[in-house]
Amino acid sequence: MSLFLFLSFVALLSALGVVLAKNPVHSVLFLILTFFTLSAHYLLLNAQFLAAVNIIVYAGAIMVLFLFVIMFLNLNEETEPQKPMLAKVAATVSGGLLLLVMVAALRGVEPTGYNAATFDSQIGMVDRLGMVLFKEYSLPFELASILLLAAMVGSVMLGKRETGERNF
Amino acid sequence: MVDTRVPEIKSVPAPEGIEGAGFFATSLEKVVGIARANSLWPLPFATSCCGIEFMATMGAHYDISRFGSERPSFSPRQADLLMVMGTIAKKMAPIVKQVYEQMAEPRWVLAMGACACSGGIFDSYSVLQGIDRIIPVDVYIPGCPPRPEQVLDGLMRVQDLAKNESIRRRNSPEYQALLASYNIK
Amino acid sequence: MAVNDALAGTHKIIQEAQEQQGGQLVPTLNDFSQELTTLNLGPTHPATHGIFQNILQMDGERIISGVPTIGYIHRAFEKIAERRPxxxxxxxxxxxxxxSSPINNMGWHMTVEKLLGVQVPKRAQYMRVIMMELARIADHLICNSILGVDTGAFxxxxYVFQEREKIYEIYEEVCGSRLTTNMGRVGGMERDFSPVAIEKLRKWLKEFPAVMKEFESMFNRNRIFMDRVVNVGPITAEKALNYGFTGPNLRAAGVDYDVRVMNPYSSYEDFEFDIPVGTNGDTYDRFLVRNEEIWQSLRIINQALDRLPDGPFHADAPHYYLPPKQAVYKNMEALIYHFKIIMGEIEAPVGEVYHSVEGGNGELGFYLISDGGRTPYRLHFRRPCFIYYQAYSEMVVGTSLSDAIVILSSMNVIAGELDA
Amino acid sequence: MADPTKEESTAAQETAAAQDPTAQQNAQVLALLHRLFGESTFTDVEEPYGLLTVTTKREHIHNIIAGLQQDTELKFHFLTTMCGINYPENLNQELGMIYHLHSLVHNVRLRIKIFFPLADPVVPTLTDLYATANWMEREAYDFFGIIFMGHPNLRRILNVEDMDYHPMRRQYPLEDGTREDKTDLFFGR
Amino acid sequence: MSLESLGWQGLVILVVFGISLLIATYCTYAERVIAAFLQDRVGPDRAGPFGIVQPLADAVKLFTKEEFFPSGANKALFIFGPCLAMITALMSSAVIPFGNFLKFGETVVHLQGIEINVGMLYVFGIVSLGVYGIMIGGWASNNKFSLLGAIRAASQNISYELAMGLALIAVLMMSGSLSLRDITLQQSVPGEWHFWNVVKQPLGFIIFIVCAFAETNRTPFDLPECETELVGGYHTEYSSMKMGLYLFAEYVNVFVASAVMSVIYFGGFNFPFQYELRSWLSSSQGLSIDAAQNIIAILGVVAVFAKIFAFIFFFMWVRWTLPRFRYDQLMRLGWTILIPLAIFNILLTGGLITTGIIPEIKQWW
Amino acid sequence: MESLSNRAKKLEKKPMTLAERAYLPAIFQGLSITMQHFFRAATKKQITVRYPEETRPFSPVFRGLHVLKRDEAGRERCTACGLCAVACPAEAITMVAGERKKGEQNLYREEKYAVSYEINMLRCIFCGLCEEACPKAAIYLQADKMAPPRYERDEFIYGKDRLVEPVSPDNRSKRGIQLTPEQADKLRTQMQSA
Structure with missing residues (x-):
């Protein structure tokens, strides 16, 4: 339990850090830390595969690209454009609304806690996950993969330079 | 082969700024000194002919790696030994100085060849008459270009310096005064 | 015609040419990575070997423009030469x-001999050819192996530097020094080849081809290497000539211009050798041409060594060629000549002479104007590096940083020759 | 302007050159030059050591070299080298430029000289004809202060930018002047 | 797990940690000597007999060198970069099975840091984080060469991770387990010693080893730090031990990559005729079955290290032989050759498994 | 461009074959070459010269450190004519000439001698022109000694104390005029008696 509390504390703190950090690179690094604590939470929930994949995909690949882009653009406080007041207000309002929705949605959830009778140590393992994904949720899975494929094709098209140019 | 090493210098004299009380090498200092001496990563600042002889020194016949110095650090931050090889023209002088300033302590400077030491035959309007006008030089190697044997001798002289140097030499007022006399830092 | 009128439009032509290039090479505005970075390649960058600076405008890893700055080891050769006998x-x-010091030495001696009208005996000429071709091999070996280093294969x-080391040994046997040879004298060589030198040379001639073959097999058909060099930095023959390319770099572009054949000097007409030429002047062509020239040089050395004629190794020119030491002690006339030569009081005719030799990098010309004094009135060196390096800024446009480095090392720019 | 003493040496060569194939070639080239650009354009035609040398005026130099480059018969399309020169004694002709051209096809070389006063060191550029002229002219500017009209980038090339003289002119000393370890000026130096 | 075996396990973890460090240290020495020998030289021979204390000299020197922070650099991240590189490099050796188990009475000591059933994914996750050390360090240096190096490192590592993962999937399809220990054990069915995965997955192995070179930033893929182009790449601005950590991390990575390759493709701690040897030991030499097993386990440790050293040697051998790629060629190789090949390999393996040519692996232990 | 010389040899650039495109053959070839060298280095005699324990033989004409020779009788040969200083392109040689006094005949060979003779080794380029210029065979560049590296700039001004050949015949330079064994013996006895 203490581990859980500690991880949650770190997670919240680093999530706040993402928002509050002035330097975008620091923001990204905080975000990576957040992912780490989330993975640790997954581990606590006995979802080893999910934890590992979370790190590999999010922390290891996606955030690298994030960092890559931010480093390339070399953003800093000076280059940050001043946003109009209206935008700030709108952002606050929409953020508050999102929080409201989430609280409302999760209000009725009852934490189940540990039940020795229903506990299955293999529940988060790869083979179980595979069974569930490819049997019960095969249609959403395939749809998601088609979506990703479409996104990939789109990004390749966008990234492609004009003919005749050397691409590197 | 007749002995080609320095016959006159029996023990290595302390270079300026490391003599005096509090500068006797303790055993820790000895260890550090030996370690530094055996791991002198050179920054080959090769401008001309001497650079080719430095290549020969790196080559299989002489093999500077035997002295632990085969990793040329082209980044001055990582280098211990600035090897200035070849003519330094006046156009180049500020760059040499900048490279020296960028090096992290402890740092040594080896002037290789007549041009770097004194200008050599190029006593002309465009050539700096010796790099010791802009940076302090620890060891001079004569020759135009020196043979690899001489380069290795010079490297061993630098090793002797490194071995006998106090860890604190670089903080000493004498050393600071030396640097200040060259307008460094 | 007034000067200014004659010049009307000069600027325009150049500007147009630049715009023509610029239109293709500068990225369009909707290009994502518009922001250009300036990268300062040199003067202490490891790939610039000698010392010169290139300020590269980079779009990511692509080079938009390169501005070379040279002169970092300018030593005022031409000015010094005006003050030296x-x-x-x-x-x-x-x-x-x-x-390739010996080629320079011999080129200079031949220039002075041309001025003085000294006829060098056949044996000395053959000895010079041997030393010059050795120097050429040494030069090309360095260039090609450094190309390997710059592509990452150290x-x-x-391996080939060991062979260079053996060439040094031969130099040392012949003239007493390894790199800056100061070899030969006006009128011939300073001494005959010692038997040890000939023996070393023969031994080296036997051993070297195997090493060279090994070197070639490591690189020539290695795809990683070929990908790095094929079609990298090509230059057309017209452009190369316009830029004043000579030597291997010009031959790589397909022009078989070689001073040794066009204006034979030092008995080069006696030897049989080919002039390797490339197709499109890219880095791979330059590499191949240099490799092939090494083989051709070996052919020449073999021929020269086999046919090395007997006879004196220097001209019978007591006015210019130092008498032997023993004669100086005993013979008053020799002593006078000795003093006169050392003091530089030789009777140099008034005149101007241009002599060129095929240096390691191309036509190495010496333009000597003598006013009859003990020093040249003016000595201008046609330094091939200086002349063709200016094409570099055009050759790198549109390539990547890695290519730029490979092109640079394949051009074999020697800082000493570049800056003079 | 060439040295007056030169006449002796050229006279000595003339007889030897009569049978020489290079001399014949040079005569052909000279005839063509005269035909193309007019005989009055060239003064001081010499052949020191078999290399045809002509002197002209700077007004013609660009035209001549452009004409030689384009001429299909001569094919002088290789600029071997060019260099400046300084004769302080020759009044109003103190500075000079010497061009070496080479016809690779015919294997003939040609040397063209121009001279002009120190006070007005302006010469047309050749950068529009030869890309290689760019740095050579910068070098000549650096060394002698010759100004090439129309040069796209006439800056110092070898020396530091803030140098305030042109060191190859004969009045300037060679020495650094700061050396301490060389004091002897005896024995004829 | 009893307290005693926990203590043993802790000891094993410490030993693994120490061994990783020691091997990385002596990799620097080995690299120098091997490079020297490949180049007809002799290598360091003046620091101690045969230059054996050369790495220590380097380490002491680096420790006592002046700390340096470039102007305009982000100081915290500048320090964090090399630390991260070192941490991630060291973490990945935790799950590598260096041996089977030792059994002392009731206590069973697994010669492995920790055994988790997604060991392979763990290694992957850690390796994918390794690039942060390089990126952060390169960016924080505030130097263009460093930034270029960092960017090259990032794109290179991500690209080659994909091909590497795909190459491994084929192995996973056969093994049905992500645990490195399981994969090792599967490669040795009693009586069939040649059951190493490299025999079944030659194509996968080639893809994997190419990717391993790329992931460890070694020649021919050493673009992030290639000397002739980027001076020092991401560590150009680093001096003293921070730079040492980067160099060190590279060697730890080489060690880990070698270990992973020998475990996944070369049977890890298995060696030919181990079962025959064990039965011979226990039957004709009169040893107890535990003692015989312990001897086999120790020999297994020797075997796995022999394989690792062979791979380390191979890494160095290749480094000092081949030229390096250009950046775009490297990307092209990764995306247009290795990834399609890896996918083809997956399809091939799938086909062979469904047709039954590769038998399904039964858990025999 | 037409051929200029008729001796051109066109180098063919073959496109890569399929095997070459697969990288592997060249890689294996390269690996085998380096491995051959590895074994050669590990088994046969290494070519590296372990300087300073081992040294490479120099050629007998190598231009090393200068020496001012003595003659058979142990007298300095130099007559301070200054030709070497004139011939020196680096202007590294300085000397002051002096008249030989009575009673110094066994020290100096000629009537004029160099009171001081200094060579600035940092300037010197070891071109050997001084050796060639010397009409008295006094200055030689020794084949077996090199100028050693030093710490201080001042130590490189080599005066007569370091340039003149040692008196002991055994330490004499091999360059220049050699003594016959008889002469050496004679000299040795002279030296011992003195």
Whole structure:
């Protein structure tokens, strides 16, 4: 339990850090830390595969690209454009609304806690996950993969330079 | 082969700024000194002919790696030994100085060849008459270009310096005064 | 015609040419990575070997423009040469293209001999040919193996450097020095080949081809290497000529211009050899041409060594060629000549002479104007590096940083020759 | 302007050159030059050591070299080298430029000289004809202060930018002047 | 797990940690000597007999060198970069099975840091984080060469991770387990010693080893730090031990990559005729079955290290032989050759498994 | 461009074959070459010269450190004529000439001698022109000694104390005029008696 509390504390703190950090690179690094604590939470929930994949995909690949882009653009406080007041207000309002929705949605959830009778140590393992994904949720899975494929094709098209140019 | 090493210098004299009380090498200092001496990563600042002889020194016949110095650090931050090889023209002088300033302590400077030491035959309007006008030089190697044997001798002289140097030499007022006399830092 | 009128439009032509290039090469505005970075390649960058600076405008890893700055080891050769007697200029030429000092030495001696009208005996000419071709091999070996180093293969460099070390040994046997040879004298060589030198040379001639084959097999058909060099930095023959390319770099572009054949000097007409030419002047062509030239040089050395004629190794020119030491002690006339030559008081005719030799990098010309004094009135060196390096900024446009480095090392720019 | 003493040496060569194939070639080239650009354009035609040398005026130099480059018969399309020169004694002709051209096809070389006063060191550029002229002219500017009209980038090339003289002119000393370890000026130096 | 075996396990973890460090240290020495020998030289021979204390000299020197922070650099991240590189490099050796188990009475000591059933994914996750050390360090240096190096490192590592993962999937399809210990054990069915995965997955192995070179930033893929182009790449601005950590991390990575390759493709701690040897030991030499097993386990440790050293040697051998790629060629190789090949390999393996040519692996232990 | 010389040899650039495109053959070839060298280095005699324990033989004409020779009788040969200083392109040689006094005949060979003779080794380029210029065979560049590296700039001004050949015949330079064994013996006895 203490581990859980500690991880949650770190997670919240680093999530706040993402928002509050002035330097975008620091923001990204905080975000990576957040992912780490989330993975640790997954581990606590006995979802080893999910934890590992979370790190590999999010922390290891996606955030690298994030960092890559931010480093390339070399953003800093000076280059940050001043946003109009209206935008700030709108952002606050929409953020508050999102929080409201989430609280409302999760209000009725009852934490189940540990039940020795229903506990299955293999529940988060790869083979179980595979069974569930490819049997019960095969249609959403395939749809998601088609979506990703479409996104990939789109990004390749966008990234492609004009003919005749050397691409590197 | 007749002995080609320095016959006159029996023990290595302390270079300026490391003599005096509090500068006797303790055993820790000895260890550090030996370690530094055996791991002198050179920054080959090769401008001309001497650079080719430095290549020969790196080559299989002489093999500077035997002295632990085969990793040329082209980044001055990582280098211990600035090897200035070849003519330094006046156009180049500020760059040499900048490279020296960028090096992290402890740092040594080896002037290789007549041009770097004194200008050599190029006593002309465009050539700096010796790099010791802009940076302090620890060891001079004569020759135009020196043979690899001489380069290795010079490297061993630098090793002797490194071995006998106090860890604190670089903080000493004498050393600071030396640097200040060259307008460094 | 007034000067200014004659010049009307000069600027325009150049501007148009630049715009023509610029239109293709500068990225369009909707290009994502518009932001250009300026990268300062040199003067202490490891790939610039000698010392010169290139300020590269980069779009990511692509080079938009490169502006070279040279002169970092400008040593005022031409000015020094105006203050030195003829024989003291030989050490200067050593340090010009220090990868192939003997060629420079011999080129200078031949220039002075042409001025003085000295006829060099056949044996000395053959000896010179041997030394010059050795120097050419040494030069090309360095260039090609450094190309290997710059593509990341350090080992090949050390393999062939052993051979260079053996060439040094031969130099040392012949003239007493390894790199800056100060070899030969006006009128011939300073001494005959010693038996040890000939023996070393023969031994080396036997051993070297195997090493060279090994070097070639490590690189020539290695795809990683070929990908790095094929079609990298090509230059057309017209453009190369317009830029004043000579030597291997011009031959790589397909022009078989070789001073040794066009204007034979030092008995080059006696030897049989081919002039390797490339197709499109890219880095791979330059590499191949240099490799092939090494083989051709070996052919020449073999021929010269086999046919090395007997006879004196220097001209019978007591006015210019130092008498032997023993004669100086005993013979008053020799002593006078000795003093006169050392003091530089030789009777140099008034005149101007241009002599060129095929240096390691191309036509190495010496333009000597003598006013009859003990020093040249003016000595201008046609330094091939200086002349063709200006094409570099055009050759790198549109390539990547890695290519730029490969092109640079394949051009074999020797800083000493570049900056003079 | 060439040295007056030169006449002796050229006279000595003339007889030897009569049978020489290079001399014949040079005569042909000279005839063509005269035909193309007019005989009055060239003064001081010499052949020191078999290399045809002509002197002209700077007004013509660009035209001549452009004409030689384009001429299909001569094919002088290789600029071997060019260099400046300084004769302080020759009044109003103190500075000079010497061009070496080479016809690779015919294997003939040609040397063209121009001279002009120190006070007005302006010469047309050749950068529009030869890309290689760019740095050579910058070098000549650096060394002698010759100004090439129309040069796209006439800056110092070898020396530091803030140098305030042109060191190859004969009045300037060679020495650094700061050396301490060389004091002897005896024995004829 | 009893307290005693926990203590043993802790000891094993410490030993693994120490061994990783020691091997990385002596990799620097080995690299120098091997490079020297490949190049007809002799290598360091003046620091101690045969230059054996050369790495220590380097380490002491680096420790006592002046700390340096470039102007305009982000100081915290500048320090964090090399630390991260070192941490991630060291973490990945935790799950590598260096041996089977030792059994002392009731206590069973697994010669492995920790055994988790997604060991392979763990290694992957850690390796994918390794690039942060390089990126952060390169960016924080505030130097263009460093930034270029960092960017090259990032794109290179991500690209080659994909091909590497795909190459491994084929192995996973056969093994049905992500645990490195399981994969090792599967490669040795009693009586069939040649059951190493490299025999079944030659194509996968080639893809994997190419990717391993790329992931460890070694020649021919050493673009992030290639000397002739980027001076020092991401560590150009680093001096003293921070730079040492980067160099060190590279060697730890080489060690880990070698270990992973020998475990996944070369049977890890298995060696030919181990079962025959064990039965011979226990039957004709009169040893107890535990003692015989312990001997086999120790020999297994020797075997796995022999394989690792062979791979380390191979890494160095290749480094000092081949030229390096250009950046775009490297990307092209990764995306247009290795990834399609890896996918083809997956399809091939799938086909062979469904047709039954590769038998399904039964858990025999 | 037409051929200029008729001796051109066109180098063919073959496109890569399929095997070459697969990288592997060249890689294996390269690996085998380096491995051959590895074994050669590990088994046969290494070519590296372990300087300073081992040294490479120099050629007998190598231009090393200068020496001012003595003659058979142990007298300095130099007559301070200054030709070497004139011939030196680096202007590294300085000397002051002096008249030989009575009673110094066994020290100096000629009537004029160099009171001081200094060579600035940092300037010197070891071109050997001084050796050639010397009409008295006094200055030689020794084949077996090199100028050693030093710490201080001042130590490189080599005066007569370091340039003149040692008196002991055994330490004499091999360059220049050699003594016959008889002469050496004679000299040795002279030296011992003195």
């Amino acid at each position: 003829f024989y003291q200029i030989t050490p200067l030429t050593d340090r010009m293209n220090y990868c 080992t090949g460099f050390l």
